[in-house]
Amino acid sequence: EPAVTQRVQVAAPPSVRRLARELGVDISNIADSSLGRITESDVRAHANTDSYSSTQEQSNQQTAAAERQKQQAPSTQSVSSVQARE
Amino acid sequence: MVVGDVTTGTELLVIGGGPGGYVAAIRGAQLGLDTTLVERDAYGGTCLNHGCIPSKALISASDVAHDARQAESMGVFADPAVDMAGMTEWKDGVVTRLTRGVESLCKNAGVNLVEGTAEFVDDGTVRVAHGGEGQGSESLSFEHAIVATGSRPMTVPDFEFDGEHILPSKDALALESVPEKLLVVGAGYIGMELSTVFAKLGAEVTVVEMLDDVLPGYEDDIAAVVRDRAEELGIDFNFGEAADDWNETDEGIRVQTVDEDDTVTEYNAEKCLVAVGREPVTETLALENIDLQTDENGVIPTDDQCRTAFESVFAVGDVAGEPMLAHKAMAEGEVAARAAAGEPAAFDHQAIPAAVFTDPEIATVGMTESEAEAAGFDPVIGQMPIRANGRALTVNEKEGFVRVVADADEEFLLGAQIVGPEASELIAELGLGIEMGARLEDIAGTIHTHPTLSEAVHEAAAAARGEAVHTR
C-alpha cells in the first residue's frame, strides 16, 4: 500500500534547505528561533553565527544524519517552536 | 578476479533500469560521472513495462468507452465496442515508445548500458551475467553503486502464479481478451485500479479482501467514495475473507476463501488476479557476498542520502522500502546520484504525494488529520465538496472532495487528501505548498482559474480559515 511517509517539519523551500546543507547549517536550529517561514537570509545569517558551519564539509553527513533522526521522530521540536512563537 | 575475465571500471554503477535506476544513471552522467547501468530485463523497470504506464493506459482507454456509454444524460448516445487485442496493441505501443525513450535518454546522457544481471563480488565489484545461454559474464569495478532492483508481487500460499489462472498484475495487464468473470484477491490500489478497468470492459468482477474495506491505509470517507462508484460499476466486494485454495473446473477455476469464523465461500471465475502487496527484489544481487543485510521486510536500510551500511553502495526505489512508488524511486535516484558525485544532497522532502487512479481518483500528500494529531499538532481542516465546484459539474462529476490539513496556530499546510476527478493532478499544487512552507492564506490568496477543479483546492484552504465563499 502506498503508506506515505509523513515529514512536514520545516517551513523552508527546497532551495533554502539545500543552501542550509551546503553551508552546513542544521535548519531545525533555525526553525526553533525563526518566526514563520525560513528564508535564504535566515540560513546565511545562521551560517555566520553558527559554530556548526566552521566544521564545514565533513559535518554535512552528521547534519544529514541528525536531520534524518529528527524526521523519523514526531515533530516535538517544531511543535514547541510553534508554541514559542505565540 | 577470475582468470580470463576482463574487469572494466566505472565511477558510478547503477543496478536496475526502473525509475529509480534510470534517473540515477542519467543524473550521474549529467554530473560528470562515468556511469554504467546494468539491467537484466527491460528499461523502465516495473513501472514502464508492467506497472504505472500499462495500467494507466488501460484505465484511460476503458474510460473512453465507459464515459461514452454513460453519457446519455448529456445527450450523447453510444454503444462502443471494445477490441481488447487492439487496446492491448495500443497500450504496448505506448510502453514501447516510453521504454525506447528511456534507453535513448540514457545513451544521450552518456550512460554505458549493459544488459545482464549484476551480482556483488565485493563492495567495489560486481559480476554481470549476460542473459541467454553461453553469453558469459564480466566483472565491473565501481567507485559507487546504486542498487535499484525494485520489487515483485507477493504471493498467497497455494496461489502460485501459473501464467494461466492465477495472475500477478503484470499478467492481468497483458490479457488479450476480457475475462468473463474475474476474481481479484486484494483491494489495495493495484487491485482496485484493475478491478475498475475490467469492470468497465465488461467483466463480472468479484473482489475478496481480508480487511474490512477497500484501500486499506486511506481514510474511510475517501475509500467510501471509490467503493460506492465501484459498486455502481457492478463490482462485488467481499470483506473479511482470505483466499485459501483453488481448483480447476470445467469452465475455469473455483476459489475458496475463509473468514475469521472459518466459514468457507466459493467463487467461480475465469481468472484470478492476486494483488496483495509487493516485496523488495534482492535475491538477484548476491548480497551475501558483501554481507549487506536486509530488514525484516526484505528492504535494504538506507540513510537520508540513500546510502546503505556500505559507504560505496546506495539503494533507491522499491528495494529501499515504502512508499513503493515510482516518483519516490526517481527522487531517491536523484539524491543518490548527487551524493555519489559529492554534492551535499539529502532526501529531505517534506512530503511524498501518492495517487490512486480509480474512478474517481484519489491523491494525498503530507499528513491526514489524525496523523497531524499524532505528530503533536492541533490540526485544522478545510473541505470542499466536488459537487459545489462548477468545473466538476460541467464534466458531469459530483462525488468527492478536497481536504486540506493545517496547524491551527500558524496555519502552515501539513497535508491534503483529494478524492475526485483529476485528483492526481490537483495534488501537485498542494505538494508544492507543503515544500514551500505555505500557509492556508497563501493558497486562499492565490487566484485560481475559473472554471477549474483547482478552485476546490482554493476553497478548501479558505474553508479551513472559516472564509469559504462557495460552501457553507
Place this chain on the structure above:
Amino acid sequence: MVVGDVTTGTELLVIGGGPGGYVAAIRGAQLGLDTTLVERDAYGGTCLNHGCIPSKALISASDVAHDARQAESMGVFADPAVDMAGMTEWKDGVVTRLTRGVESLCKNAGVNLVEGTAEFVDDGTVRVAHGGEGQGSESLSFEHAIVATGSRPMTVPDFEFDGEHILPSKDALALESVPEKLLVVGAGYIGMELSTVFAKLGAEVTVVEMLDDVLPGYEDDIAAVVRDRAEELGIDFNFGEAADDWNETDEGIRVQTVDEDDTVTEYNAEKCLVAVGREPVTETLALENIDLQTDENGVIPTDDQCRTAFESVFAVGDVAGEPMLAHKAMAEGEVAARAAAGEPAAFDHQAIPAAVFTDPEIATVGMTESEAEAAGFDPVIGQMPIRANGRALTVNEKEGFVRVVADADEEFLLGAQIVGPEASELIAELGLGIEMGARLEDIAGTIHTHPTLSEAVHEAAAAARGEAVHTR
C-alpha cells in the same frame, strides 16, 4: 428623495450578481456588513448563465462524443449520436444547479437579495427599478457600493445581433440544433472554444479573423498547437479578413468579408457567431448622476483597493477592465468587500492565470519570455514537450508543452505557459509558485506524482536549470 418613496439603507450595496458581485456580497456579509445585492437578471451573471459554465459544459459533452469517435487506435469503436436538445437540457440543468447554489449561498450568508436595476442617484443612494411593468421602484441608501455590472459582447457594424442569424456567444450557447454551416467572426478565445464545440458536434465551421492567427495575444507556438488541432477537426480559417456585410439567402445567409486589399470573399452559412471582444456595461447605472467617468474603453477606473474616484464606490470585474475573467472578478470582489469592511486589503496579486478551453487547452500565468525581457529581466526558460510525458501518452495525447520563465540570476519563477491536456488545472501549481516567490529549484525539488501531467511542470523547471532528466 421622491415623495411617497421609501428609502431603506444598507451598509454595503452590491450592483450585479455575477462572480464579481456575488463574491463581494457574500464576503461583505461574512465580515458583518449589512449587505444588499441588486441583480436585474440572473444570479451568477454572464459567467454562470451565458459564459464560462455553459461553454465548458458543451465543451466537455462534445468531447465525450468526439473522444469516443476518435478512439479506434485505442481499440474502442463507437459511433455516438448526439441529441442536441438533450445536451442543451443537461447543460441548462448544470447552469440552474449552480445559479440556485449562488442564490442560496447569498441567502445563507445573510445577503439581502433585491431584484431590479440599480441606478445611481448620488454617491450614497441608488434607485432600484424592479423588472416588469408597474413593479415600481425603491430608493436604497448605502455606505459603500460595489459596482459589478459586467460586460457585453461588442458588435461589428452592420452585424447587429438578431436572435436568428447573427448571434452573440450567449445565443450560440443556447442553440437547440447543430447548424450545418457555422461562420465564426473572431478567433479569440470565445470564438475558438465555440468553433471547436460545433466542429466536434458535426457543424462545418469557418472562421474569419482580421488578424493573422488564432488567439491574438498568445505566443505563436501556443496558438499553432491549437490551430493545427482545429484544422484537423475540419475548421477552415481565413485570416486578414473583416466581416463587412451579410444578406439572407434561400438556405440561410451569405456573409461578405474584405481584406486589406479590399478583396471581397463570400461565405454561405446557416448561422453567424460574432465573437470580437467584450465591453463594460455601465449604461444601466446612470453614472452621469454622480459624474463618475469611464475611460476610453468604457471601463470604470479603480485603484488597488478597487475604489473608484468616489470614496464610497468600488468597481470590480469586467466593468473595471481587463483581464475580463471570472476569477479576476471574484478576487476583486473579495478585495472590495474587505476594503469596505475596513480591512487593509489590496489587489496585490502577483499574477492572474488565464485558461482557454480549446483542444488542447491553454493556460498561462505571469510573464512570457518577451514580457520578462521587457520588464528588465534576463529570462531563462525551460520547456517540456507533452509527447515526452508518460501520462500524456496514456491518455493518447502528444501535442503541446509546458514552459516556465524565470530570471536567470535568482531563478525566481516569473511566468508559465502551458498548451496541452488539463493545462487549466496544471497552471494552479505555477500560480501558487509565483505568489510564493518560488525558485525553479523549489519546483524541481518538489516530488510530483507519477504518472501525471504535472511531472511536465517539474521537468520544465528542471530543464530551465539544465537539469532535465526526461528531455534533452
